[in-house]
Amino acid sequence: MAWQRIASLSEIAVDAVLGVDVDGSRVALYRLANEVFATAGICTHAMALLSDGFVEDGNIECPLHQSQFDIRSGKALCAPATEDLRTYAVKLDGDEILIDMEQQAEFTQAIPKPMPDRQAARPVTDTQTISATNSDPELALMKRYVWPTEGLTRIPDWVYTDQTIYEREVEKIFHGRTWNYVALECEVPNPGDFIRSNVGPTPVVVVRAADCSINVFENRCSHRAAEFCRELSGNTKEFVCPYHQWSYDLHGNLAGIPFRRGVNGKGGMPADFNAAQHGLRRLNVTSHRGVVFASYVQDMEPLQDYLGPEVLKEFEATFDGRKPRLLGYYRHTLPGNWKLYHENLKDPYHATLLHTFLVTFGLLVAGNRSLMLADATGRHGVMASAKSERKSISSDAKKDMRAYRDGMTLAEPRFMDFIEEFDSPWSVTMATIWPNLIIQREMNTLGVRQIVPTGPHEFIMKWTMFGFEGDDDEMTRHRLRQGNLMGPAGFLGLEDNEAIKFVQDGMRHVPGRQHLVKLDPAVAAGTSDSLISEASIRAMYRHWRAEMGL
Template identity: 40%
Template sequence: MSALVTQEPAADLLHRYSFPQSDCSQIPYGMYRDPDIYALEQEKIFRGPVWNYLALECEVPKPGDFRVIAVGDTPVIVNRAKDGSIHAVVNRCAHRGATVQRQLHGNTKVHTCCYHQWSFDLTGKLVGIPFQRGVNGIGGLPADFDKSCHSLQRLRIETLNGVIFGTFSDETAPLVEFLDVPFVTQLKRLFHKPVRVLGYQRQRIFGNWKLYSENLRDPNHGGLLHMFQITFGIARLNGKGGATLDSEGKHNMSWAAQGGRKDGEPEPAKDAGYGDTGRGDMNIKLRDPSLLTYRHEYPDDLTLTIASIFPNCCFQQIGNTLAIRQFRTTSADECEVVSTFYGYEDDDEGMARHRLRMANLAGPAGLVSMEDGEAVELVHRAIVRDTDKHSVVAFGGVGAVKDQENLVTDVPMRGFWIHYCKLMGIETGASA
């Protein structure tokens, strides 16, 4: 356990905080702020038996194209090799451990470390070492040095409809099994035809990555925190919506839809349930409502889907704006969210412009989501001296984790934590 900040044995570390309920309806605050827990997460979660989102195939269309990303806090290069195959390797030189590729993206024949100029091909194989034999027969590496033993560390990869996932573990189940039927279906829905990237946003959040992951699995906050969303009816808690989980509860898709209420069920008043919240006038109108116009493009009535894939990403549809948010950890106290906005290759100019305009709803300054980062930071700062206390995660009921037919629920958060504790080896419940 040399990666831990302390030398405390892992078994003792995992008993440092208690989960009083086996259904994870009470979360110890210490799990968000502890640097030892953070270090263990890098081994058990991000390098554990999970598939991490890496990139889109369209981001590396030609041989030699690459992107530099991160899995947890491990730097990774994703690139396309000469034969068209895609590879993911750790961006750390096999010689002295320096960063090899320092550009965020580009095209190259080899990745060369600036420190001592060791070079690696697009599969991660070590192909070049300056002065390997020394100078005039003096110095250099031993005669039996084998370059094939010093490649860049490789990740296993699988793709689904042009979406690239990677894993460090040989024990990770096949991707479609890991995602499970609802999320294979959702990715095939979103990536049913070729896509093209429209742009990127990066957001630095001074809070723990799990708080952000919880936020994505918390449909309850969407109709209370986000004033723009409430005021203009993008997704109110009294509308049609819910949450879909995989069989283990680790993934979640919060969704909202237009119309389609049950037979005989009246449409609720706009302010139904909001009377005591002080959330403002719901009759305000936009001067230009085209910002929120949804152009129907899928064979269903879903207008908002936030599909959170354990552990490091979510696939977002807010109206016609489509994006993938990948969160990268920096420390127990900081993370970065990188959003990739995309559309379809056959979008006409009008649709492409519409998607870009609707993109103003999301991101660090988005009309809908700008509050998320601040909410994460508010929690992270407030719990600093009470790590033995617990949050209450009980909306939607306690006990079994299952699909939800409304948006007033915390159940998807509990699904995340149950799987998290399983991977970390944390016992939950009164007997823990």
């Protein structure tokens, strides 16, 4: 046994709970009548801190969803918790409380002196702390979600699996100070053209009005909340809600209400009803070189400043002034957390190992001229590589790349043709624009990918493939030919999708652990010129923690 001192008896009031940290694990200490008990300090249902809970009749009630546990045995007493708490052996040495983290409770320790008055025993500072926690949700959140002491080289599972964290991401990130991709201008070329899109999980409509302005507003009727726009795309002069036929113009203004004045002098809206105050919620909109973004924040910085000079340069290398031309779509669901897709494209290490096609045909290989760029904030990134010839791959590199297939050949040799058309040293770039956009340029196939989270364990990926006005038929066929690399069943896409599922499965089936992201320690967080690096992932989570207040 390894007994260690963790608190003093005087720190715990009668019928109260105290949270302590023991070797990186949260522990809850309880004082019931003349006995002291210890259990794991985190609710087995949704990871709430039990030290913020309520002690009554020998039970602890979770402050988040009101699960209850028997303090003496750790047994889960009511839903939603179904898993018991771990208990720990405790003993007293005078006023000192000792715990053995390796031994479950088999006995309780009687307190060898009369119990003081409950209120008098509780220190004023403890009362103040509990009061502050109850009145300050931000403080409560920081107490509940504790980042590992190792810093950015460890990422806890709750970042990817917790519902409360996901809901905060929607509020702080997707609905916060970000520019969210919503469309390409070529998808709405004419007045009245519209498409359905999303900002985070929130459905929006993107429409070009008669004055050629592009407007974005929530797809929610201001009357009874129905999603009024049902078609994925089309052309219209107005939007009419199918439920009660309230209608809106292409700027989102409320234009018509059936029977607004009632019938025969009865019913209808109040006389002081102001239609101007009941339009659709409009978002801030900006566009750059044919790419449309929207934000819930009205005083957002210009997109160019949001991207920063280095990422803007790569953005404009792909969107180089030629007008994009729509080629088609893919759409599928991935059973993983939305941030895993950002990580995947800030993780060149996996690309040199997982993807048979990439490494066999020299698109992204350890030793290639390459770059993993992170902007100054850490939120955006660009993974870039210059295509190599197969013969230039060293024998030592081949040994470490199990995905490499020496005898693999192409039935269609034109598939790997790279037609130089961009002002860029790279044949492959994948730009991740925080929080929901990936810009792919894989040789000559071009596309944007929009991330639409639906919860902590799933997101939808919308792929929009494009070329440029002025492409001849052969170039269009070439772009479509190379498009077989992409999409849910692409030569590259299917491997990433499956790997993301495996990661999410691991966290759900063996929960409560941490991810290790230590590759490339010479770069604490940010840009690296090595493919064997996780520095950009660390930079992203530095930004994520700041935005989330964690």
